[in-house]
Amino acid sequence: MAYAGLTFVIAFVKTLRKSNSPKAKRHKLQIGFGMEEILRKYIRYAMNEKPFNPGMLADLIQLRKASMLNDAQVAKILNEISRQIVRDKGLVVMDISGYSEKGFKRKLAMHALFGKIFYLSELPEFCSRESSLIIKEIFGVTDEDAVTLLLLLKNDVSHG
Structure with missing residues (x-):
């Protein structure tokens, strides 16, 4: 350790x-590219292509600090990424019974993407809570569902 x-x-x-x-x-x-574009592109890349672990989070936090963007700009970036994900893949659905295997996997992927973005938005080193973050609203997730998905993600990170 x-x-x-x-x-x-x-x-x-x-x-x-x-x-x-x-x-x-x-x-x-x-x-x-401006710093907003670089941060936005790297967050998207990291969410889709890299394993969600402390190393990746440290990279994102370091890039965020190096970008010298304020919390409102970072919140705007996270909200834009969330809107793009919802536009491409749809809202988060908690009841995934009745879906085909392909639909089931797609909805599980949405759970993971939401969890990653939400986790990142909750890190005080990345973005303050006073910022105008509306991640849950964009994804259509209730407070209870957000907590459930966040706990699942934290469990995966700690065991993976």
């Missing part, structure tokens, strides 16, 4: 140094 913690701290420090180096700053200016 101590080894994992030490490895995490070393990786975090390396990431911090790399993202704030003069070379990284020049690169950010040359690529033509």
